[in-house]
Amino acid sequence: MLSSASKYAINAVLYLAVESSEDKKIGAKEVAEAIGVPTPFLAKLLQNLAKKNVISSLKGPKGGFFLSEENKSLKLISVVEHIDGLSKFEECVLGLKNCSNDKPCPIHFSVQPFKNTMFDELSNNTIEAFAVKVRNGETFLHY
Amino acid sequence: MLSSASKYAINAVLYLAVESSEDKKIGAKEVAEAIGVPTPFLAKLLQNLAKKNVISSLKGPKGGFFLSEENKSLKLISVVEHIDGLSKFEECVLGLKNCSNDKPCPIHFSVQPFKNTMFDELSNNTIEAFAVKVRNGETFLHY
DNA sequence: ATATTTTAAGACCTTTTTATCTTTTATTAA
DNA sequence: TTAATAAAAGATAAAAAGGTCTTAAAATAT
Incomplete structure (x- = not known):
């Protein structure tokens, strides 16, 4: 349905939405381990999203996403x-x-909806x- | 959503459902050109479906799918x-x-149903x- | 029987996706 | 100002998907 890249990214972004703040930046490794996806691959995705201003990042000690x-x-x-584009x-x-x-x-009418x-x-x-619902315990992230 | 392989295959199978019969077998090349997809790749898909008894084929002159x-x-x-399996x-x-x-x-409750x-x-x-609807002009194949 | 037709089978190539590793650069705290 | 930290950047590689080509095998008509 979605590429692995998009799935990982959605998970990671919602994790950051729930867990991070300007005062509490989180490293790629910590995010990857928390949501159970390959660290270097997720790091690339996060860098991409940061470059495109979907998420924020800062280098150095106390830095992170x-x-x-x-x-x-x-x-x-x-x-x-x-990440995937909208063509899908x-x-x-x-x-x-x-x-x-x-x-x-x-199969237009079977699938379009x-x-x-x-x-x-x-x-x-x-x-x-989406993050609010996770915080409320209405929905769940990772495993 | 679906792999290219599955898309091509659905198109081809519906084309065969509409156009072919035991008395009118159709070659892979003709199907591929009709629905506008790469011939050798579609041939592979059709062979696969034939082996798994989803479609039928016969070799030799007057043969085809x-x-x-x-x-x-x-x-x-x-x-x-x-072709893709059902994991999706x-x-x-x-x-x-x-x-x-x-x-x-x-996104479970918004998407799952x-x-x-x-x-x-x-x-x-x-x-x-599905073929009936194509024959009736309710739905359309290829372009 | 033989030539012809057309699928079957499998080797092979290309591109995209997924994944990893290394080096550089920016930031901060001491 | 220096050492430590963590993202940025880029090179590399493995796997999967997509696509092509060649040869073999089967069926048929003559």
Whole structure:
């Protein structure tokens, strides 16, 4: 559904949203171990997201990754957007060029609702909104 | 969403369901050109599906691929099942090991019902059922 | 029987994704 | 100002996905 890269990144960003702050930056290694994904690979992803201002980082001692208030107010879809791009949500599930409600592909109506719902959920809700539910114990991260 | 392999295969199988019969077998090349996908790659996929009895084939002159009545009565999900497997539909969208209604991941309740719907649509409807809609002009294949 | 047609099988190549390692640069605390 | 720390950058590598090509085998028509 999503690439491993996007899954790891969503997990990591929500972990940072819950656990980090300007005063409590967290290293890539700690995040990776907490959510159970390969450290160097996640580090690359976090660097990428930082460069694109989806998350924040600071070098040096007491440095690490964290989410600013601005970062937290971004929609969760921006994580996927900067890693996989949005083509997955834009294109026909069968890869047909001219698939639409007018000229639907054979599985258009079976699959389109799923695709749209998922996209809307990620597009309409902020990182912070997802983090709140984790803090409340309504939803859960990692394992 | 789906691998290119699965997309090509679904397209090809539905093309065969609409265009082929025991009396009118169709070569891999013709199918590939009709649906606009790479010929040798599609040939591999068709051979695979034939070996697993999802579609039928016959060598020699007047040979080619076709769907028997038995093939047409299979559910469309069997195409995906024999090419990608079903893990995509079984696993948590965020890749979490213990994601369930009890311990939902942050996007579980927004995405899970639709993922299930998509799976059910492909699992409950036969290849022939999808082909009928193409024949009726309700849905469209290739471009 | 033989030539022809077309799938079957498998070797091979390319690109993308996933993953790792090493070196450099920035920051901070002492 | 120096040592320690941690991200940034980049080189490298393994694995998977996507794609191609060649040869063998089977079926058919003549």
